[in-house]
Amino acid sequence: MVRYRVRGGNVLRGTAFIQGAKNAVLPMIGAALLAAEGRTVLRNVPVIEDVRRAVELAQAVGAKVEFHESERTLVIDASRLTSPVLPAEIARRFRGSVLFVPALLHRLGEAIIEGIGGCNLGSRNLDFHYLGYKRLGAMVDEGESVIHIKAGGLIGAPLYLDTPSHTGTENLIMAAALARGTTIIENAALEPEVLDVITMLTRMGARIRGGGTGFITVEGVDELTAVEHTVMPDRLDAGVFAMASAITGGEVSLVGASLEHLGVVRWKLEQMGVEFENHGAVLQVRRNRPLRPINVITDTYPGFATDLQSPLMTVACLAEGSSYIHERIFDGRFALAGELNKMGANVEVEDSRAVVHGPTPLRGAEVTAHDLRSGIALVLAGLAAEGETTIGSGYLIDRGHAALAQRMQSLGADVVREISTSDEV
Numbered sequence: 001m002v003r004y005r006v007r008g009g010n011v012l013r014g015t016a017f018i019q020g021a022k023n024a025v026l027p028m029i030g031a032a033l034l035a036a037e038g039r040t041v042l043r044n045v046p047v048i049e050d051v052r053r054a055v056e057l058a059q060a061v062g063a064k065v066e067f068h069e070s071e072r073t074l075v076i077d078a079s080r081l082t083s084p085v086l087p088a089e090i091a092r093r094f095r096g097s098v099l100f101v102p103a104l105l106h107r108l109g110e111a112i113i114e115g116i117g118g119c120n121l122g123s124r125n126l127d128f129h130y131l132g133y134k135r136l137g138a139m140v141d142e143g144e145s146v147i148h149i150k151a152g153g154l155i156g157a158p159l160y161l162d163t164p165s166h167t168g169t170e171n172l173i174m175a176a177a178l179a180r181g182t183t184i185i186e187n188a189a190l191e192p193e194v195l196d197v198i199t200m201l202t203r204m205g206a207r208i209r210g211g212g213t214g215f216i217t218v219e220g221v222d223e224l225t226a227v228e229h230t231v232m233p234d235r236l237d238a239g240v241f242a243m244a245s246a247i248t249g250g251e252v253s254l255v256g257a258s259l260e261h262l263g264v265v266r267w268k269l270e271q272m273g274v275e276f277e278n279h280g281a282v283l284q285v286r287r288n289r290p291l292r293p294i295n296v297i298t299d300t301y302p303g304f305a306t307d308l309q310s311p312l313m314t315v316a317c318l319a320e321g322s323s324y325i326h327e328r329i330f331d332g333r334f335a336l337a338g339e340l341n342k343m344g345a346n347v348e349v350e351d352s353r354a355v356v357h358g359p360t361p362l363r364g365a366e367v368t369a370h371d372l373r374s375g376i377a378l379v380l381a382g383l384a385a386e387g388e389t390t391i392g393s394g395y396l397i398d399r400g401h402a403a404l405a406q407r408m409q410s411l412g413a414d415v416v417r418e419i420s421t422s423d424e425v
């Protein structure tokens, strides 16, 4: 019942603080549950709904978790896990629930998954995860609504992924970390978040080689210990704030953003006319010429991040000419086009390709977030639109962006988060 209200036309200027990475902290919470003794401390934790759900899920399986939100710090004591069940009412609300499975297998010998959520982006299979667990010696029973995985001690094995799945790689590394013997994972994901998780696991005592090469070797160890770790900055949050600055023709300092992690996104935005400059540890973003159109093909890292494809579609609506977007990771990630068209955009979609005919002046409208990134893309559209835009299903935005309205307001944007009385989520 959350909605965002945006009044467009303000030029964004000032400093934005980039949050810790959602897609790194969720596997780290799963990793913390692998430690049978001591308390794990995670710092720079984003205060987002997905983390709140992960805390509830960790508590549901028996861990003691304190989320000190004002300190952006999680303290996790997983010395006693009591239940292998990932209950539907929590697990269905976020994708990260899938990352609790390795700890449950190692600590309790089984995991019972009553549901897995996450953004609705078309098919989101988990076959690589299940096949990997099976090759490590687990039994996987895929029931209609409940998945039951049992393991009486995992044993290292050669594994591969058909495509470099992000959470698939993290899960198989965690499963292999406490398995007996050596596991090799071929075609592993290269995302910076995966490397940050490997860094944390290595500090915990895991023996992992080859992170970032696509070919990972894990020598199983007997136990992992609780550690303190600072979560890397969220490159998707940084990309969104960079695009917000670009869309309004403003200039914003991003504290905590890494240009290196933005990768291809940086080059594409530069081609569109956005300027980036590192001022020491602060990333300066500005745009003071008209936006040019762009061609984008999404891919696994280091390719263009699919999660930034939606906000980029909004930016493309304002570019002078037609932009072409080819979505190669998810088969249902274009619901945004219909919403942008309600605001006056001209986006044509055919299968996995979209053509954005710019520039089209955007006007405020009542629109709906279909997933986290389409939600934030509509907030960006609202910043550029004439009049007021209301974005329903705002919980989806809260899943992944911390204190969005406050951070936008501090840059001069007119963005308000409201609790509505309608039935939407």
Ligand SMILES: CC(=O)N[C@H]1[C@@H](OP(=O)(O)OP(=O)(O)OC[C@H]2O[C@@H](n3ccc(=O)[nH]c3=O)[C@H](O)[C@@H]2O)O[C@H](CO)[C@@H](O)[C@@H]1O
Binding pocket: 023, 026, 095, 096, 123, 124, 125, 126, 127, 128, 129, 130, 163, 164, 165, 166, 167, 168, 300, 306, 307, 329, 330, 331
């Ligand atoms: C919590 C988290 O980290 N979420 C991110 C993660 O999701 P997630 O880890 O779910 O994404 P994957 O990399 O696993 O999925 C990518 C593609 O591979 C397919 N696939 C995946 C696994 C599998 O076993 N079988 C299979 O066919 C999926 O259907 C999808 O089409 O990476 C995505 C791609 O960068 C991001 O958009 C998400 O923000």
Ligand SMILES: C=C(OP(=O)(O)O)C(=O)O
Binding pocket: 094, 095, 096, 117, 118, 119, 120, 121, 307, 372, 373, 400
């Ligand atoms: C797809 C996303 O998240 P999740 O995998 O958590 O649904 C996202 O962050 O855009």
